Amino acid sequence: MSTDTSPLHRSHPPSQQVRPTASIRPRGLLPRWACAVLAACLALAVLAVGPHAPKADTSSITGDKDLAKQVISLLPDDYRARGIHVSVITTEGARHAGIGTAASGQQYTSTTPMEIGSITKTFDGQLLADAIARGEVKASDPLSTHLPELAGTPAGEATLEELASHRSGIPGVPSQDLSRFVLRGDILGLNPFTDNTDQLIEKTRTTEMGKRGEFAYSNLGISLLGEALRRAAGAESWKSYASERLFTPLGMEHTTLTAGQSEIPDGAIHGVQANGRRGQSLSGPGSNPAGAGVWSTPEDMTRYAQAVLTGTVPGGAAPQEARWPAEVLAGFQLPGEKVGYTWYTDVVDGHTIIGHGGTTMEYMTHLAIDKESGKAVMVYTDQNTDGTAAALAAALLTDGQKASSARLPVPTEMLLQGMILGIFTILALVMGLYTAARAASAPSRMAVVCRVSALLACLAAA
Incomplete structure (x- = not known):
């Protein structure tokens, strides 16, 4: 087959040598x-x-208008999100306020399902104390006692108490999954918590461990703790276990654990990331105990906070005791910050506050409770990049001033x-x-x- 691309093809006599010509490279459109x-x-x-994430429409308000005005006055000037919902809770009742309109056109109300993220970890702390009181487990039990697949591994030697206080040495995610988490979560905006419980346990067998006894926040550790408690109780799943032991007794009928995107509750509002793009919602039964795929309404979280305030929450007050030094954000030691069974304790303007925050692909949330004053605050913000939720909760609890900036310090x-x-x-x-x-x-x-x-x-x- 001829490869001559000249406009006129002609043959040459055999005796005539054809001098090779340099290939002509097409000229570019621009130099x-x-x-x-x-x-x-x-x-x-x-x-x-x-x-970029848009600013909330402050003219779109649901619930208590006076509370909404107070929230707006406390928001940092550089705060950007479509919406925010705040509940100020006492043992007698709660005031709810929603500000803004979601991309779907929905408003933020006290019955709207939203992701709560790692606030879920406080459920594990309460359930651990409850299981200890029932005689199902001991705080000093090695993890391998309840997950025999981990027998003979460093992770299996960590105690349930160390898991609940993030001192087990187990990394935040399986070390072999770090690049996958960065690719899916940070770059592509996809749910990185795709493993089921068996897969998490298998990866834990060979994961690289940190230093046992030192605080290192661990989603993986809490997921394993949840599975250990589930097995000790003989429950079919962590979803049924949490429902039977916590959600049903407290009347939290609209708190949902999802194994996949199709199980997201009807009426749920999806948040956005810093650049305005919607992130994929977290889901996955293996990481439900750590907060992946957990949705709840402000009214349900009000019931939970009230049970903590009154001491009627399953597990009682023991999990909330400040016992070990901790860090809220990796690399930042806050004055007075300590951890109990998943609950953090800090002193702000003379107020002792217990609580926990949550971060998903779409939300940042915070639950803060001042047991001495009998008051709690639950904040949902439908973006996942700054510290507004925590700062706002603390300000509402302590009559503090608005934060000067929504930006978090970056390690x-x-x-x-x-x-x-x-x-x-x-x-x-x-x-x-x-x-x-x-x-x-x-x-x-x-x-x-x-x-x-x-x-x-x-x-x-x-």
Whole structure:
């Protein structure tokens, strides 16, 4: 088959030598240097002017209007989210206020299902104390006593008490899954908690351990604790176990644990990430005890907070005792911060506050309780990037001032990871846009790779 691409094909006599001619490379639409500059500018533009979380419509209010006005006055000037819901709770009742309108057009009400995230961990703390009182487990039980699959492993030696206080040495997620969590959660905005309980246990057998006895926040550790308690009680699932021991006694009829996206409750509001993009809701039965896929309404969380205030919550007050030093945010030791069985304790303006926060792909939440004053605050914010929920809860409990900024301090290692990701994103965009700007020709394998890389980078940046 002839490969001559000249306009006029003609043969040459055998005796005549044809001098090879240099291949003629198609000219680009723009000079190479201009393409490179254009690509860099476009890459930076994508990162700089991409979508951002919108500000809440403060004219859209549900519930207690006076409380809503107080909340609005306490919000930081740079706070960005579509909406927020706050409940101020006493043993006699509660005031609820919703501000803003979701992308779906829904308003935030006291009956709206929203993700509570890691506030769920306080359920585990209460259930551990309840199981101890029932004689089903001991605080000093090694994890392998109830999960024999972990016998002979470092993780199996950790006690239930160490798991509940984040001092087991078990990492936050299985060490072999770190890159997958970054890719799915941080870059693609997808639910990273996809493993079932058996898969989590198998990965725990070979995971790299931290230093036992030192505080290190662990979703994996709490998930294993929940499974251990479930087995000790002989329950079919952690969902049925939590429902029987906690939700049903407290009348929390609208608190739901999901194993997949299809189980998200009707009427649920989905939040957004910092760039305005909706993240995929968390789900997965293996990580339900840690807070993945747990939805509740402000009214249900009011019942829970009231039970804590009155001492009628299953497990009683023992889990809430401040016993060990802790960190709320990795790398930041807060003055007076301690942990009990999953509950944190801190002293703010003379008020001793117990509580816990939650972060999902779509929400940041916070439950704060001042038992001495008989008051609690539950906050839902439908974005997942700042400390507004915790700051607002503390301000409402202590009559404090509004936070000057919604931004959280960023640990050095997280800042470094973000810089590296940003550099590679820009490089991928530059390479892809440069090859796309070249004159049309049969694409080389390298060009195809560059374009695919640019597409993935655009998805990450967006």
